[in-house]
Each structure stands twice: as structure tokens, then as C-alpha cells.
Amino acid sequence: MTKDELTIQSPEDVRLQKYKSSLIASGGAMVLFSLWTVLRSIVEINAELSTRAGSEALKPLLAGMVTMGIVDLVLKLYVGLSARKEGIGRGKKRPYRVLGIIIAVLSIIWVVYMLILFPAALKLYGLIYPTVTLAVEATVLYAALDLVVSATKVKQLEKEMGRA
Numbered sequence: 001m002t003k004d005e006l007t008i009q010s011p012e013d014v015r016l017q018k019y020k021s022s023l024i025a026s027g028g029a030m031v032l033f034s035l036w037t038v039l040r041s042i043v044e045i046n047a048e049l050s051t052r053a054g055s056e057a058l059k060p061l062l063a064g065m066v067t068m069g070i071v072d073l074v075l076k077l078y079v080g081l082s083a084r085k086e087g088i089g090r091g092k093k094r095p096y097r098v099l100g101i102i103i104a105v106l107s108i109i110w111v112v113y114m115l116i117l118f119p120a121a122l123k124l125y126g127l128i129y130p131t132v133t134l135a136v137e138a139t140v141l142y143a144a145l146d147l148v149v150s151a152t153k154v155k156q157l158e159k160e161m162g163r164a
Helices: 011-051 058-088 096-125 128-160
Strands: none
Touching: 011 058, 011 096, 011 128, 058 096, 058 128, 096 128
16 A cells, blocks of 8 residues: 555545545446437337338438437437546536536436326337336436536535635
């Protein structure tokens, strides 16, 4: 062990490290959930293609689904990678906290939407896809809230410690 490793840390340093570690974990979760977005979009587009084949409304619907999937993917990737960078100590203060709040709000809406439409989704997709989607979206909500709280706590603690 080096001399730096044996240094006793203040309670504030310990709390700061705890929240930075949480930022790294939540940021990593957001990156993984961005990959889930791609998978979910593919499944939903295939379902729309099979149920509305030949429909006039299909092209605008698919264009909207692809656009929303790309926006969701980029948003979660940006927030996740920014949070990880700040947790590691290499990130700049970016607006990812506000975007994290947006992800949390959208996740709340999506979870409520899934709960309301769960019976219909069971008929359309079977048991596995709606259940997994609901569980993943609830986890996205938890990770987004954890990310926002951790980022806020890191900012507050750094300000209190004179490091901001």
C-alpha cells in the first residue's frame, strides 16, 4: 500500500466518493439501457409491420418510431457517458442532469403507459416481451433517478468542499 492509500479520509470525502461511484454505475446502466432501446424498437417495428402490412399510415408511423428510437438512444448514451465521466473525475459539468430528469419523466410516463396497456400487450406480444419491457423501464426509472440524485449530491459536496 502506498502512503496515499493509508490516508484517512474525511466523512465528506467518503460521501463524495460514494456518490461518484453511484454516478459511474448509473451512467453505465444508462449506456446499457440505450442498447435495450435498439432491441425494443426493432421488436415494436416488426410488430407494426406484421399487424399493419399494406396500410397507408405505416410509413409515417415507422418513420416516427425510428426517429424516437434514435433520439432515445442518443439521449441515454449521452447522459450515461457524461455521468460516467464525471464520476471518474474527467467530465465537464454538462447539462446531462437536466437530460437525466427528462429521461426519468419519460420513464414514469412509459411505465404508467405499460401498466395501462399491459393486458393488450399480453395479447399482442405474449407474456415475455411486455413483462421484460415493464421491468426494464422500471429499472431505467430507478437508474435515472439515482443518476440525478448522485449528480446533484456530487455538485453540492464539491461546492461545500471548495472543489467546484
